[in-house]
Amino acid sequence: MNNIADSLTFTVPLALPEHLTAQRFSEQQTNPRKIKQVYLNTLAVYAVDFYLRCRGIETDLSASDSWDLVTQTLMNVADLEIKNLGKLECRPVLPDSQFCHIPLEVWSDRIGYVAVKLSESLREATLLGFVETTTQEELPVSELRSLEELEDLLAELTAKVTPRQTQVNQLLQWFDNIFEPGWQAIEALIAPQELSFVRNLKVRRGKVIDLGIELAGHPFILIINLSRESEDTVAVNLQVYPTGENSYLPLGLKLIVLDESEEIFKEVTARTADKFIQYQFEAELGDRFGVKVDWQGVSITEEFAISELEPPPSPLFIANDET
Numbered sequence: 622m623n624n625i626a627d628s629l630t631f632t633v634p635l636a637l638p639e640h641l642t643a644q645r646f647s648e649q650q651t652n653p654r655k656i657k658q659v660y661l662n663t664l665a666v667y668a669v670d671f672y673l674r675c676r677g678i679e680t681d682l683s684a685s686d687s688w689d690l691v692t693q694t695l696m697n698v699a700d701l702e703i704k705n706l707g708k709l710e711c712r713p714v715l716p717d718s719q720f721c722h723i724p725l726e727v728w729s730d731r732i733g734y735v736a737v738k739l740s741e742s743l744r745e746a747t748l749l750g751f752v753e754t755t756t757q758e759e760l761p762v763s764e765l766r767s768l769e770e771l772e773d774l775l776a777e778l779t780a781k782v783t784p785r786q787t788q789v790n791q792l793l794q795w796f797d798n799i800f801e802p803g804w805q806a807i808e809a810l811i812a813p814q815e816l817s818f819v820r821n822l823k824v825r826r827g828k829v830i831d832l833g834i835e836l837a838g839h840p841f842i843l844i845i846n847l848s849r850e851s852e853d854t855v856a857v858n859l860q861v862y863p864t865g866e867n868s869y870l871p872l873g874l875k876l877i878v879l880d881e882s883e884e885i886f887k888e889v890t891a892r893t894a895d896k897f898i899q900y901q902f903e904a905e906l907g908d909r910f911g912v913k914v915d916w917q918g919v920s921i922t923e924e925f926a927i928s929e930l931e932p933p934p935s936p937l938f939i940a941n942d943e944t
Contacts, residue, residue, distance in 0.1 A: 629767050631748045633668040638873075638917060640743070642667070649690055662687055662699035665713040665737040668746035669701050670918060672768075678775060679704040683832060683919050687711075697724045700731070706778050707732045714738040714749065720759045721749075728755060733774065736765055789909070789924045792855060795824045795847060803828050810842050811862060823848045829864070832919045840864055841874070843914060843923065853906040855927055860899040861891075861914055870895050871916060878902065879911035879922070886910065 643663035647656045666687050670680050684702040686692040700708040710731045714721050721736040736749040750765030753774065790801050804826040811827065824847040831840035846858035861876050863869060870891040876898050878887040889898045904910065904927045913922040 629750065631672050631768055633671045633746045635664055635744055635746055639664060639667045646693060650694065658697055659693050661713040661739060664739060664743065664746060665699050665711040666701050668737050668748060669709065669711040669735050672748055674918060676772060696726055698727060703732065706775065710734045711737055716741045719762055721762055723755050723758055723760055725758060733771065736762055789926050792847060792925055792927055795826065796849060800826060807844060830914045830921050832916055832921060841914060850903065855904050856901065857904050858899060858901040859912055860897050862897045870898060873916065875915040876900060877913040877915060879913060881909045883911060
């Protein structure tokens with residue numbers, strides 16, 4: 622892997638998970654040319670996604686047109702959604718080519734276009750550079766701007782975007798039976814025979830986490846168990862369960878706890894045949910933390926606070942007596 626500070630390119634390994642996704646997408650096509658197109662587009666998108674996440678830039682694969690079966694079929698699209706910014710087009714370049722093909726149909730509604738050269742074995746992908754706009758379908762790679770300039774462009778766009786207002790779940794309110802929307806009684810989410818796995822502490826609530834990706838068509842359940850250890854301390858037990866007919870979590874699903882600076886505090890990864898994953902810790906008055914559920918880079922994060930401050934009343938509701 623190249624050091625971006627010392628090189629104009631960045632090389633990404635393409636492992637089995639990336640190829641399995643590319644194969645799954647391409648198998649939905651019947652035309653041989655379309656099969657190859659979707660496969661290569663998917664690998665190019667994965668490479669750019671990996672690079673951006675390494676640079677701390679948030680992406681959203683599930684919101685990208687290139688991850689949608691209908692759009693894959695109707696268009697030659699290889700876009701990657703950059704959170705709060707828009708779409709970046711990720712165009713594959715064949716090993717012996719000096720040109721990057723950019724279809725006319727993706728000339729609009731893009732932040733820019735990244736050229737991704739795939740190795741002959743398809744085991745590596747090298748980001749060559751980018752252009753912000755284009756007026757030609759066959760762009761010479763010699764005309765590409767550096768990846769450092771791409772980072773500068775994304776930083777400029779980010780500075781212009783108003784920060785997203787994230788709902789913070791006020792956990793001390795939960796002890797007064799007041800919950801933010803979306804959090805439900807466990808009995809409404811988990812089958813009775815599975816409840817023996819769920820710790821029955823003083824307060825417990827669950828929320829459906831839908832990553833919007835094809836995991837047998839089922840989302841997950843994030844469960845929060847709380848107990849008041851002292852006036853200033855709360856024990857927090859986090860659990861993630863599968864839903865529907867799924868008995869086990871997919872291999873590699875992650876439960877991640879983030880600290881107040883959004884740095885990883887703890888990461889738990891599902892292994893083969895895990896029925897659930899969990900992590901427990903103690904939080905003190907004034908603490909803020911995030912809980913992220915992630916699978917292959919697609920994630921949803923919930924924000925929490927241990928605070929005596931009254932949250933705005935509008936988004937809250939008073940639950941029934943049962944918990």
